[in-house]
Structure formats: structure tokens, C-alpha cells
Amino acid sequence: MTIGIKDVARAAGVSAATVSRVLGDGPVSAELREKVETAIRATGYRPNLSARRLRSQHSRTIGLVVSDIRNPFFTALSRAVEDAAYKAKMRVILCNTDENPDREAMYLRLMQEERITGLIYAPTRTTAERIAAMEFDFPVVLVDRAGPGGHHDCVVIDNGAAAAELVDHLAAAGCRRIAGLFGNTSSTAAERHDGYAAAMAARGLPLNARFIAPDAEAASRALYELMVAHDRPDAVIASNGLILLGIVKALKSLGLTMPADIAVAGFDNEIWTDLVGPGLTVIEQPVAEIGQAAMALLFERLTEPDMARRRIVLSGRLVVRGSSQRRQS
Structure with missing residues (x-):
């Protein structure tokens, strides 16, 4: 019987994403890392070294997908996110969807190809309505538009x-x-x-x-x-x-x-x-607070992948x- 990442995750009581981060030397708390390493020893799991190398090749890049860069709100938000990322020695890829779901899908595929570290994302209305069912290979923080279900971390105003x-x-x-x-x-x-x-x-x-x-x-x-x-x-x-x-x-x-x-x-x-x-x-x-909170929440998710989903609601x-x-x- 072949032991896989999901078996290790079950044994450690964490998600498969957390196991992947431990194997790839990603940002994980010491407590979670110890749990995973103990489960690896207990299950006898032997990681695929080639896959492990691939997993470790994250670009230290944050993706930022907004719906209309002409909107002054998103212009200011982009600046706030970029400032916070720069302080953390991370880069930002900015994509503008123009409220077009097809263009949005293209940029989400780009994020996968670029192996980004995490995504800050203002989805189009069409996507926001079904985002609870979407799965990503990286942590996602929604801004401005949270969508139903609370499946992803988000920062919004009331x-x-x-x-x-x-x-x-x-x-x-x-x-x-x-x-x-x-x-x-x-x-x-x-x-x-x-x-x-x-x-x-x-x-x-x-x-x-x-x-x-x-x-x-x-x-x-x-x-x-x-x-x-x-x-x-x-x-x-x-x-x-x-x-x-x-x-x-x-x-x-x-x-x-x-x-x-x-x-x-x-x-x-x-x-x-x-x-x-x-x-x-x-x-x-x-706006600046929204961008800063989104970056802080993203870093928190990277460090604690299994923490409860968080919704931060700010006031205008x-x-x-x-x-x-x-x-x-």
C-alpha cells in the first residue's frame, strides 16, 4: 500500500496543503511542522524528491486581481497591497479583469502557472456568486467582494x-x-x-x-x-x-x-x-487599512493554514x- 500526502494529513489532523508546505519548507508554525513530521515518521511516508523540489519553488510573489483598475478604490488598494508586500520582500503581479469573467479566468490560470505564494482577489459578480465552490492551490483573501458561504478569508466594509x-x-x-x-x-x-x-x-x-x-x-x-x-x-x-x-x-x-x-x-x-x-x-x-489587513491575513493564513476562516468587516x-x-x- 502506497502512503500519500492525504494519509499523512489524516494522521496529523491537518490539511493536505499544510503537509505540502512542510515538505516544501513553506511558512508553517513550529507546532504544525512538528505534527506533520511526527505523522511522516509514523506512517512511513517517503516524499517524491522531484515533486518536493517543485513544491519548494514558490516565487515569493503575491497575486492581486482587481475588477477595474480605473476605479480609484482599486488604484488605492493596489498601492496599499504593493507597499505591504514590498516591506515583506515580496513581489506583486497585478491583473485587471474589467469585470469580464473570461478575462478573470485567464488571469487565475496565470496565477497557477506563476506558482504564486498567495492571492488577494476582488472577483467579478459572476464569480463571487460561486466562489465558495472554487478551489485554489494557494491561500486566497477576498477584498471588497466576499461572496456567500465564508469559504475564503475576506476583508470588506459594511x-x-x-x-x-x-x-x-x-x-x-x-x-x-x-x-x-x-x-x-x-x-x-x-x-x-x-x-x-x-x-x-x-x-x-x-x-x-x-x-x-x-x-x-x-x-x-x-x-x-x-x-x-x-x-x-x-x-x-x-x-x-x-x-x-x-x-x-x-x-x-x-x-x-x-x-x-x-x-x-x-x-x-x-x-x-x-x-x-x-x-x-x-x-x-x-482603503489603506483594507489592503494592509488583506496582506496581514494572507501572511497569517500562510503561517497557520488550518486556522478558522476569518471575515474582517471595516466601517466607512x-x-x-x-x-x-x-x-x-
């Missing part, structure tokens, strides 16, 4: 609570017809929509939500349609920075001002949001500026 805070703020400023423009490609936007819808229902306010392509052009078109409607909104919420930019562009082309003609609020506290008009009210996401911060300061009648 999107529903953040969107509800925007609704509450606008309602307190006297707004009653609050529209929402939400991206149609991510679970993050869906969570923000749900928070918006719940807060509107709690106040007895009518919903006026649209799911659109998460870019400035689509947002400009949608905002124009809202503003020429008979019962146009007195406020609008944008689910990301690109949609927020599109709203500003549309208002300029229509000759409308914030907040006199419409109050505006959204997500992502970029440099330009403080320079446009009276300044834009936004939810500031702790409401930054109030002139775009939402309507006078109550």
Missing part, C-alpha cells in the same frame, strides 16, 4: 450600513425623493443597494434605484434621464467614484448645481471630490460637504 448612513444624512437635510445609481457588476453595489432600500423603506420614502454599468458614461446618461423626468429626484446616491463622477459631468452639461437643484452623495473620498463645486459628500472607505466614514447641504423648507 456596505449596507454605509449606504443607509447616506440615506439618513440626505433625509435629515430635507430630501424625500432620493434616487440611487448602483453598479450592475459587483456584489458590493448590490449590498449598497440593499442598504439604501432598507433605509428608504424604514422612512417610508419611495425607491428610485437603477442598476447601471459602473462607469461615468452610463451614470451621466442615467442622471440625465432622472433629471428630465416629471417627478425628478431631489437627491441622488452613487455607489462608486466613477458613477459619482458621471453624475457631476451630467449636472454640468445640464446647467444644474449642487445642492440647489439636486443633492449629491456617494462612495469614495478621492482628491477631486473636495474640489468639485461645493465639495461632494462621500463615504470614505479605509461619512464625510459631509456642500453637495448634500440642502435647506429644509
